[in-house]
Amino acid sequence: MKSVLSVAMLFVFGIRLSAALPVESSADAAPCLNWTEYENATVRLMRKYLRIETSNPPGNELEAAEFFHRLFDANGIPNTVFSVAPKRADIYAILKGNGTLRPIILLNHMDVVRAVPQDWKVPPFSGEILNGMMYGRGALDMKDIGLLQAMVMIIVANEQLHLKRDLIFLGTADEEIGDTGTLWFLAHHADLLRHAAYLLTEGGTSVTYPGKGAFYGIDVAEKAPFWIRATARGRGGHGAIPIPDSAPNRLVEAMDRVIQWQTPIHVLPVVEEYFHQIARLQEEPFRDDFLNLRESLKNPEFRNALLSDSDFNYLLRDTVSLTVLRAGEQTNVIPDAAYSELDVRLLPGDDPQDFLAQLRKVVRDPAINLEPVGQFRAPNSSPITTMLYRVIEEVVHQHDPQAVIAPELNGGYTESQMFRPLGITAYGFSPVKVSPEVEETQHAANERVPVEQLRQGLKILFEVVTRAANQ
Ligand SMILES: [Zn+2]
Known part of the structure:
Protein backbone atom coordinates (compact mmCIF):
# COMPACT_ATOMS: atom_id res chain seq x y z
CA MET A 1 0.00 0.00 0.00
CA ALA A 221 14.77 -14.55 25.98
CA GLU A 222 12.95 -14.11 29.24
CA LYS A 223 12.76 -16.13 32.40
CA ALA A 224 9.40 -17.69 33.13
CA PRO A 225 7.40 -17.03 36.29
CA PHE A 226 6.42 -20.26 38.07
CA TRP A 227 4.60 -19.16 41.19
CA ILE A 228 4.17 -21.65 44.01
CA ARG A 229 2.07 -21.67 47.17
CA ALA A 230 3.27 -23.65 50.17
CA THR A 231 0.58 -24.54 52.69
CA ALA A 232 1.27 -26.07 56.12
CA ARG A 233 -1.42 -27.65 58.25
CA GLY A 234 -1.25 -28.74 61.89
CA ARG A 235 -2.99 -28.70 65.20
CA GLY A 236 -4.18 -25.30 66.41
CA GLY A 237 -4.39 -24.22 70.03
CA HIS A 238 -3.82 -21.59 72.70
CA GLY A 239 -0.68 -19.53 72.32
CA ALA A 240 0.13 -20.12 76.01
CA ILE A 241 0.79 -23.83 75.33
CA PRO A 242 3.31 -24.03 72.45
CA ILE A 243 2.91 -26.69 69.78
CA PRO A 244 6.39 -27.44 68.39
CA ASP A 245 5.13 -28.80 65.07
CA SER A 246 2.41 -26.19 64.53
CA ALA A 247 1.61 -25.08 61.00
CA PRO A 248 3.44 -21.72 61.33
CA ASN A 249 6.52 -23.38 62.85
CA ARG A 250 6.74 -26.01 60.14
CA LEU A 251 6.22 -23.43 57.42
CA VAL A 252 8.94 -21.15 58.76
CA GLU A 253 11.39 -24.05 59.07
CA ALA A 254 10.61 -25.19 55.54
CA MET A 255 10.97 -21.67 54.15
CA ASP A 256 14.30 -21.35 55.89
CA ARG A 257 15.52 -24.42 53.99
CA VAL A 258 14.15 -22.93 50.76
CA ILE A 259 15.89 -19.60 51.13
CA GLN A 260 19.19 -21.31 51.98
CA TRP A 261 18.90 -23.46 48.88
CA GLN A 262 21.53 -22.81 46.24
CA THR A 263 19.83 -23.72 42.98
CA PRO A 264 22.15 -25.25 40.36
CA ILE A 265 24.13 -22.97 38.06
CA HIS A 266 23.26 -23.31 34.40
CA VAL A 267 25.06 -21.12 31.86
CA LEU A 268 22.89 -20.67 28.79
CA PRO A 269 24.70 -19.77 25.54
CA VAL A 270 22.89 -16.40 25.40
CA VAL A 271 24.09 -15.58 28.91
CA GLU A 272 27.64 -16.63 28.10
CA GLU A 273 27.55 -14.31 25.07
CA TYR A 274 26.10 -11.50 27.21
CA PHE A 275 28.98 -11.73 29.71
CA HIS A 276 31.49 -11.92 26.89
CA GLN A 277 30.16 -8.69 25.37
CA ILE A 278 29.84 -6.73 28.60
CA ALA A 279 33.37 -7.64 29.73
CA ARG A 280 34.54 -4.33 28.26
CA LEU A 281 32.31 -2.42 30.66
CA GLN A 282 33.73 -4.14 33.75
CA GLU A 283 36.55 -3.21 36.08
CA GLU A 284 39.44 -5.63 36.57
CA PRO A 285 39.54 -8.41 37.66
CA PHE A 286 36.00 -9.10 36.36
CA ARG A 287 36.91 -7.96 32.87
CA ASP A 288 38.97 -11.04 32.01
CA ASP A 289 36.72 -13.39 33.93
CA PHE A 290 33.66 -12.29 31.95
CA LEU A 291 35.35 -13.00 28.63
CA ASN A 292 35.21 -16.72 29.35
CA LEU A 293 32.48 -17.21 31.88
CA ARG A 294 32.29 -21.01 31.82
CA GLU A 295 35.99 -21.32 32.67
CA SER A 296 35.94 -18.49 35.18
CA LEU A 297 33.09 -20.05 37.15
CA LYS A 298 35.42 -22.93 38.07
CA ASN A 299 37.28 -20.46 40.28
CA PRO A 300 35.38 -20.50 43.63
CA GLU A 301 36.37 -16.95 44.50
CA PHE A 302 35.02 -15.52 41.25
CA ARG A 303 31.97 -17.72 41.41
CA ASN A 304 31.07 -16.47 44.89
CA ALA A 305 31.66 -12.86 43.94
CA LEU A 306 29.50 -13.19 40.84
CA LEU A 307 26.63 -14.99 42.55
CA SER A 308 26.52 -12.46 45.34
CA ASP A 309 25.87 -9.72 42.80
CA SER A 310 22.10 -9.63 42.40
CA ASP A 311 22.40 -8.15 38.90
CA PHE A 312 24.17 -11.28 37.69
CA ASN A 313 23.01 -14.09 39.96
CA TYR A 314 19.54 -14.43 38.42
CA LEU A 315 20.98 -14.87 34.93
CA LEU A 316 22.71 -18.08 35.93
CA ARG A 317 20.05 -20.09 37.73
CA ASP A 318 16.41 -20.59 38.56
CA THR A 319 15.58 -18.23 41.41
CA VAL A 320 13.18 -18.31 44.34
CA SER A 321 11.93 -15.23 46.17
CA LEU A 322 9.79 -15.63 49.27
CA THR A 323 7.14 -12.96 48.85
CA VAL A 324 3.93 -13.80 50.74
CA LEU A 325 3.65 -15.12 54.31
CA ARG A 326 0.29 -15.61 56.01
CA ALA A 327 -0.78 -17.33 59.20
CA GLY A 328 -2.82 -16.42 62.28
CA GLU A 329 -4.91 -13.37 63.03
CA GLN A 330 -4.53 -13.21 66.77
CA THR A 331 -1.43 -13.22 68.96
CA ASN A 332 -2.74 -15.78 71.47
CA VAL A 333 -4.09 -18.28 68.95
CA ILE A 334 -1.92 -20.86 67.20
CA PRO A 335 -3.57 -21.27 63.81
CA ASP A 336 -4.07 -24.67 62.20
CA ALA A 337 -2.83 -23.46 58.80
CA ALA A 338 -0.16 -21.17 57.39
CA TYR A 339 0.92 -20.49 53.88
CA SER A 340 3.56 -18.71 51.87
CA GLU A 341 4.06 -17.87 48.23
CA LEU A 342 7.24 -18.15 46.25
CA ASP A 343 8.01 -16.15 43.13
CA VAL A 344 10.03 -18.69 41.20
CA ARG A 345 11.63 -17.71 37.89
CA LEU A 346 12.83 -20.48 35.63
CA LEU A 347 15.49 -20.26 32.96
CA PRO A 348 14.23 -20.93 29.44
CA GLY A 349 14.26 -24.66 28.81
CA ASP A 350 13.77 -25.66 32.44
CA ASP A 351 10.91 -27.97 33.28
CA PRO A 352 8.50 -26.75 35.97
CA GLN A 353 7.68 -30.27 37.16
CA ASP A 354 11.37 -31.07 37.61
CA PHE A 355 11.77 -27.87 39.57
CA LEU A 356 8.79 -28.70 41.79
CA ALA A 357 10.22 -32.15 42.50
CA GLN A 358 13.54 -30.56 43.55
CA LEU A 359 11.73 -28.04 45.72
CA ARG A 360 9.83 -30.85 47.49
CA LYS A 361 13.15 -32.44 48.38
CA VAL A 362 14.41 -29.14 49.77
CA VAL A 363 11.23 -28.60 51.81
CA ARG A 364 11.54 -32.16 53.20
CA ASP A 365 8.18 -32.05 54.95
CA PRO A 366 5.19 -34.08 53.76
CA ALA A 367 2.88 -31.90 55.89
CA ILE A 368 3.57 -29.00 53.56
CA ASN A 369 1.66 -28.96 50.34
CA LEU A 370 3.33 -27.28 47.38
CA GLU A 371 1.19 -26.27 44.45
CA PRO A 372 1.65 -23.97 41.46
CA VAL A 373 -0.43 -20.78 41.42
CA GLY A 374 -1.74 -19.50 38.10
CA GLN A 375 -1.01 -20.84 34.68
CA PHE A 376 2.57 -21.63 33.72
CA ARG A 377 3.61 -20.54 30.25
CA ALA A 378 6.67 -22.38 29.01
ZN1 LIG B 1 6.22 -2.36 29.58
Missing part, protein backbone atom coordinates in the same frame (compact mmCIF):
# COMPACT_ATOMS: atom_id res chain seq x y z
CA LYS A 2 1.29 3.42 -0.80
CA SER A 3 0.13 6.36 1.18
CA VAL A 4 -0.34 9.73 -0.37
CA LEU A 5 0.74 12.98 1.16
CA SER A 6 -2.63 14.16 2.36
CA VAL A 7 -3.78 17.54 3.55
CA ALA A 8 -4.21 15.99 6.95
CA MET A 9 -0.61 14.92 6.80
CA LEU A 10 0.45 18.50 6.31
CA PHE A 11 -1.65 19.41 9.27
CA VAL A 12 -0.10 16.79 11.51
CA PHE A 13 3.37 18.04 10.87
CA GLY A 14 2.43 21.62 10.31
CA ILE A 15 4.88 21.83 7.45
CA ARG A 16 4.96 21.34 3.73
CA LEU A 17 6.84 18.19 2.99
CA SER A 18 7.17 19.00 -0.68
CA ALA A 19 10.43 17.12 -0.71
CA ALA A 20 8.50 13.83 -0.64
CA LEU A 21 10.73 11.47 -2.55
CA PRO A 22 9.91 9.99 -5.93
CA VAL A 23 8.11 6.67 -6.13
CA GLU A 24 11.27 4.62 -6.57
CA SER A 25 12.84 5.92 -3.37
CA SER A 26 13.98 3.36 -0.82
CA ALA A 27 15.12 3.30 2.76
CA ASP A 28 18.64 4.03 1.55
CA ALA A 29 17.41 7.53 0.90
CA ALA A 30 17.02 8.03 4.65
CA PRO A 31 19.65 10.78 4.93
CA CYS A 32 17.57 12.95 2.58
CA LEU A 33 14.62 12.98 4.98
CA ASN A 34 13.70 16.18 6.73
CA TRP A 35 14.67 14.80 10.11
CA THR A 36 14.25 18.01 12.06
CA GLU A 37 10.57 18.16 11.19
CA TYR A 38 10.00 14.49 11.96
CA GLU A 39 11.86 14.84 15.26
CA ASN A 40 9.86 17.91 16.22
CA ALA A 41 6.66 16.07 15.42
CA THR A 42 7.86 13.18 17.59
CA VAL A 43 8.43 15.46 20.57
CA ARG A 44 5.09 17.18 20.12
CA LEU A 45 3.13 13.94 19.69
CA MET A 46 4.94 12.23 22.57
CA ARG A 47 3.78 14.98 24.93
CA LYS A 48 0.23 14.51 23.69
CA TYR A 49 0.46 10.75 24.12
CA LEU A 50 1.77 11.07 27.69
CA ARG A 51 -1.21 13.27 28.54
CA ILE A 52 -3.60 10.43 27.77
CA GLU A 53 -4.01 8.69 31.08
CA THR A 54 -3.91 4.93 30.63
CA SER A 55 -3.10 3.87 34.21
CA ASN A 56 -3.85 0.22 34.60
CA PRO A 57 -6.13 -0.47 36.36
CA PRO A 58 -8.45 0.53 34.78
CA GLY A 59 -6.39 1.07 31.59
CA ASN A 60 -8.71 3.13 29.41
CA GLU A 61 -6.54 2.28 26.42
CA LEU A 62 -9.38 3.13 24.03
CA GLU A 63 -8.36 6.78 24.21
CA ALA A 64 -4.77 5.89 23.30
CA ALA A 65 -5.97 3.64 20.47
CA GLU A 66 -8.05 6.54 19.13
CA PHE A 67 -5.03 8.82 19.33
CA PHE A 68 -3.09 6.44 17.06
CA HIS A 69 -6.17 5.89 14.90
CA ARG A 70 -6.42 9.62 14.14
CA LEU A 71 -2.71 9.81 13.48
CA PHE A 72 -2.75 6.85 11.09
CA ASP A 73 -5.90 8.06 9.31
CA ALA A 74 -4.32 11.48 8.82
CA ASN A 75 -1.38 9.78 7.13
CA GLY A 76 -3.34 7.35 4.99
CA ILE A 77 -2.30 4.28 6.94
CA PRO A 78 -5.00 1.57 7.08
CA ASN A 79 -5.80 0.78 10.69
CA THR A 80 -8.47 -0.71 12.90
CA VAL A 81 -9.34 -0.18 16.55
CA PHE A 82 -10.53 -3.42 18.14
CA SER A 83 -12.62 -3.18 21.26
CA VAL A 84 -11.37 -5.66 23.84
CA ALA A 85 -13.62 -4.65 26.75
CA PRO A 86 -15.48 -1.46 27.71
CA LYS A 87 -13.04 1.45 27.25
CA ARG A 88 -10.27 -0.99 26.41
CA ALA A 89 -8.93 -1.52 22.92
CA ASP A 90 -6.08 -2.74 20.74
CA ILE A 91 -5.05 -0.96 17.55
CA TYR A 92 -3.70 -2.63 14.45
CA ALA A 93 -2.23 -0.78 11.46
CA ILE A 94 -0.52 -2.13 8.38
CA LEU A 95 1.68 -0.74 5.62
CA LYS A 96 1.89 -3.24 2.81
CA GLY A 97 5.27 -4.16 1.38
CA ASN A 98 5.64 -5.84 -2.00
CA GLY A 99 4.95 -9.21 -0.39
CA THR A 100 8.25 -10.88 -1.29
CA LEU A 101 9.32 -11.12 2.35
CA ARG A 102 7.35 -11.85 5.52
CA PRO A 103 6.06 -8.98 7.72
CA ILE A 104 7.65 -7.25 10.71
CA ILE A 105 5.46 -6.48 13.74
CA LEU A 106 6.03 -3.37 15.85
CA LEU A 107 4.41 -4.28 19.17
CA ASN A 108 3.74 -1.90 22.05
CA HIS A 109 1.44 -1.79 25.04
CA MET A 110 -0.54 1.39 25.61
CA ASP A 111 -1.30 0.94 29.31
CA VAL A 112 0.99 2.19 32.06
CA VAL A 113 1.33 1.39 35.74
CA ARG A 114 -0.29 3.77 38.20
CA ALA A 115 1.46 6.88 39.47
CA VAL A 116 1.26 8.58 42.86
CA PRO A 117 1.19 12.31 41.92
CA GLN A 118 2.51 13.49 45.33
CA ASP A 119 5.79 11.67 44.66
CA TRP A 120 6.35 13.45 41.34
CA LYS A 121 8.08 16.77 40.56
CA VAL A 122 5.47 17.47 37.88
CA PRO A 123 2.04 15.92 37.33
CA PRO A 124 2.59 12.39 35.98
CA PHE A 125 0.28 12.88 32.99
CA SER A 126 1.57 16.29 31.93
CA GLY A 127 4.35 15.51 29.46
CA GLU A 128 6.21 18.48 30.91
CA ILE A 129 9.77 19.11 29.82
CA LEU A 130 12.31 20.14 32.45
CA ASN A 131 16.04 20.44 31.72
CA GLY A 132 15.77 18.42 28.53
CA MET A 133 13.76 15.63 30.16
CA MET A 134 10.15 14.84 29.25
CA TYR A 135 8.26 13.62 32.29
CA GLY A 136 5.32 11.28 32.31
CA ARG A 137 4.14 7.86 33.35
CA GLY A 138 5.01 5.66 30.38
CA ALA A 139 7.90 7.87 29.21
CA LEU A 140 10.09 4.74 29.23
CA ASP A 141 7.57 1.93 29.68
CA MET A 142 6.64 2.06 26.90
CA LYS A 143 4.90 5.01 25.35
CA ASP A 144 8.28 6.14 24.00
CA ILE A 145 8.77 3.03 21.91
CA GLY A 146 5.08 2.93 20.93
CA LEU A 147 5.17 6.50 19.66
CA LEU A 148 8.47 5.96 17.83
CA GLN A 149 7.00 2.85 16.18
CA ALA A 150 4.01 4.93 15.01
CA MET A 151 6.39 7.62 13.71
CA VAL A 152 8.30 5.01 11.70
CA MET A 153 5.00 3.95 10.08
CA ILE A 154 4.19 7.60 9.34
CA ILE A 155 7.57 8.35 7.81
CA VAL A 156 7.44 5.26 5.61
CA ALA A 157 3.94 6.22 4.43
CA ASN A 158 4.75 9.87 3.98
CA GLU A 159 7.96 9.25 2.06
CA GLN A 160 6.27 6.53 0.00
CA LEU A 161 9.10 4.13 0.71
CA HIS A 162 8.99 0.80 -1.09
CA LEU A 163 9.54 -2.05 1.33
CA LYS A 164 9.57 -5.77 0.79
CA ARG A 165 7.99 -6.63 4.12
CA ASP A 166 4.66 -5.41 5.47
CA LEU A 167 5.03 -3.26 8.58
CA ILE A 168 2.44 -4.08 11.19
CA PHE A 169 1.84 -1.78 14.16
CA LEU A 170 0.09 -3.43 17.09
CA GLY A 171 -0.77 -1.38 20.20
CA THR A 172 -2.27 -3.47 22.98
CA ALA A 173 -4.21 -3.05 26.22
CA ASP A 174 -3.42 -4.42 29.66
CA GLU A 175 0.17 -5.65 29.36
CA GLU A 176 0.96 -4.45 32.86
CA ILE A 177 -1.63 -6.66 34.53
CA GLY A 178 -3.29 -9.44 32.60
CA ASP A 179 -2.17 -9.27 28.95
CA THR A 180 -5.84 -9.34 28.03
CA GLY A 181 -5.27 -7.10 25.00
CA THR A 182 -2.75 -9.46 23.46
CA LEU A 183 -4.62 -12.58 24.53
CA TRP A 184 -7.78 -11.18 22.91
CA PHE A 185 -5.93 -10.30 19.71
CA LEU A 186 -4.29 -13.70 19.45
CA ALA A 187 -7.61 -15.42 20.14
CA HIS A 188 -9.56 -13.43 17.53
CA HIS A 189 -7.12 -12.17 14.92
CA ALA A 190 -3.98 -14.31 15.01
CA ASP A 191 -4.47 -14.64 11.23
CA LEU A 192 -3.41 -10.98 10.89
CA LEU A 193 -0.03 -11.81 12.47
CA ARG A 194 0.65 -15.44 11.75
CA HIS A 195 2.66 -14.86 8.63
CA ALA A 196 5.07 -12.42 10.31
CA ALA A 197 8.76 -13.25 10.57
CA TYR A 198 9.95 -10.65 13.10
CA LEU A 199 8.69 -8.63 16.02
CA LEU A 200 10.19 -5.71 17.94
CA THR A 201 8.93 -4.64 21.35
CA GLU A 202 10.12 -3.60 24.83
CA GLY A 203 12.48 -5.53 27.06
CA GLY A 204 15.96 -4.52 25.93
CA THR A 205 18.06 -2.23 28.11
CA SER A 206 19.76 0.79 26.54
CA VAL A 207 21.92 2.60 29.04
CA THR A 208 24.93 4.91 29.13
CA TYR A 209 27.22 4.09 32.03
CA PRO A 210 29.10 7.21 33.14
CA GLY A 211 32.76 6.90 32.26
CA LYS A 212 32.25 3.51 30.61
CA GLY A 213 30.08 4.04 27.56
CA ALA A 214 26.87 2.88 26.05
CA PHE A 215 25.24 -0.50 26.35
CA TYR A 216 22.42 -1.74 24.15
CA GLY A 217 20.86 -5.02 25.25
CA ILE A 218 18.72 -6.96 22.84
CA ASP A 219 16.25 -9.02 24.81
CA VAL A 220 16.12 -12.43 23.14
CA PRO A 379 9.48 -19.88 28.37
CA ASN A 380 10.90 -19.49 24.90
CA SER A 381 13.65 -17.54 23.18
CA SER A 382 14.78 -16.28 19.78
CA PRO A 383 18.15 -17.02 18.18
CA ILE A 384 20.73 -14.24 17.86
CA THR A 385 21.96 -15.42 14.46
CA THR A 386 19.28 -13.57 12.51
CA MET A 387 19.09 -10.78 9.96
CA LEU A 388 17.26 -8.51 12.42
CA TYR A 389 19.83 -8.96 15.17
CA ARG A 390 22.61 -8.11 12.72
CA VAL A 391 20.73 -5.05 11.44
CA ILE A 392 20.24 -3.74 14.98
CA GLU A 393 23.99 -4.16 15.59
CA GLU A 394 24.85 -2.37 12.37
CA VAL A 395 22.53 0.56 12.94
CA VAL A 396 23.46 1.04 16.60
CA HIS A 397 27.16 0.95 15.78
CA GLN A 398 26.64 3.46 13.02
CA HIS A 399 25.13 5.90 15.54
CA ASP A 400 27.26 4.88 18.49
CA PRO A 401 30.49 3.23 17.26
CA GLN A 402 31.80 2.39 20.74
CA ALA A 403 28.54 0.94 22.04
CA VAL A 404 28.54 -2.51 23.57
CA ILE A 405 25.71 -4.62 22.16
CA ALA A 406 24.75 -7.87 23.82
CA PRO A 407 21.89 -10.36 23.84
CA GLU A 408 19.93 -10.20 27.08
CA LEU A 409 18.06 -12.72 29.14
CA ASN A 410 15.29 -10.65 30.69
CA GLY A 411 14.49 -11.51 34.29
CA GLY A 412 10.92 -10.29 33.85
CA TYR A 413 8.24 -11.23 31.41
CA THR A 414 7.48 -9.60 28.08
CA GLU A 415 4.79 -10.28 25.51
CA SER A 416 7.45 -11.64 23.14
CA GLN A 417 6.73 -14.92 24.93
CA MET A 418 3.25 -15.00 23.39
CA PHE A 419 4.38 -14.32 19.83
CA ARG A 420 7.33 -16.66 19.46
CA PRO A 421 5.08 -19.75 19.36
CA LEU A 422 3.66 -18.34 16.08
CA GLY A 423 7.08 -18.83 14.51
CA ILE A 424 8.08 -15.18 14.97
CA THR A 425 11.58 -14.06 15.96
CA ALA A 426 10.83 -11.56 18.73
CA TYR A 427 13.29 -9.14 20.32
CA GLY A 428 13.06 -6.45 22.95
CA PHE A 429 15.01 -3.43 21.80
CA SER A 430 14.92 0.17 22.96
CA PRO A 431 16.39 2.78 20.63
CA VAL A 432 16.16 5.28 23.51
CA LYS A 433 19.34 5.35 25.59
CA VAL A 434 19.23 6.68 29.16
CA SER A 435 21.42 6.94 32.25
CA PRO A 436 21.11 4.18 34.90
CA GLU A 437 19.43 6.73 37.17
CA VAL A 438 16.76 7.57 34.60
CA GLU A 439 16.35 3.89 33.72
CA GLU A 440 15.25 3.26 37.30
CA THR A 441 12.30 5.62 36.99
CA GLN A 442 10.28 2.96 35.15
CA HIS A 443 7.37 1.99 37.39
CA ALA A 444 8.69 4.62 39.86
CA ALA A 445 8.22 8.35 40.46
CA ASN A 446 9.43 10.95 37.93
CA GLU A 447 9.58 8.56 34.98
CA ARG A 448 11.18 10.53 32.18
CA VAL A 449 12.88 10.35 28.84
CA PRO A 450 15.65 12.62 27.52
CA VAL A 451 14.15 14.62 24.64
CA GLU A 452 17.41 14.36 22.72
CA GLN A 453 17.25 10.58 22.94
CA LEU A 454 13.71 10.55 21.57
CA ARG A 455 15.04 12.40 18.54
CA GLN A 456 18.02 10.09 18.19
CA GLY A 457 15.86 7.04 18.90
CA LEU A 458 13.54 7.90 16.03
CA LYS A 459 16.41 7.72 13.56
CA ILE A 460 17.76 4.50 15.01
CA LEU A 461 14.39 2.74 14.98
CA PHE A 462 13.56 4.03 11.51
CA GLU A 463 16.82 2.69 10.13
CA VAL A 464 16.50 -0.66 11.89
CA VAL A 465 12.95 -1.19 10.66
CA THR A 466 13.37 0.02 7.09
CA ARG A 467 16.64 -1.84 6.55
CA ALA A 468 15.20 -5.01 8.01
CA ALA A 469 12.08 -4.59 5.91
CA ASN A 470 14.10 -4.88 2.70
CA GLN A 471 16.20 -7.97 3.44
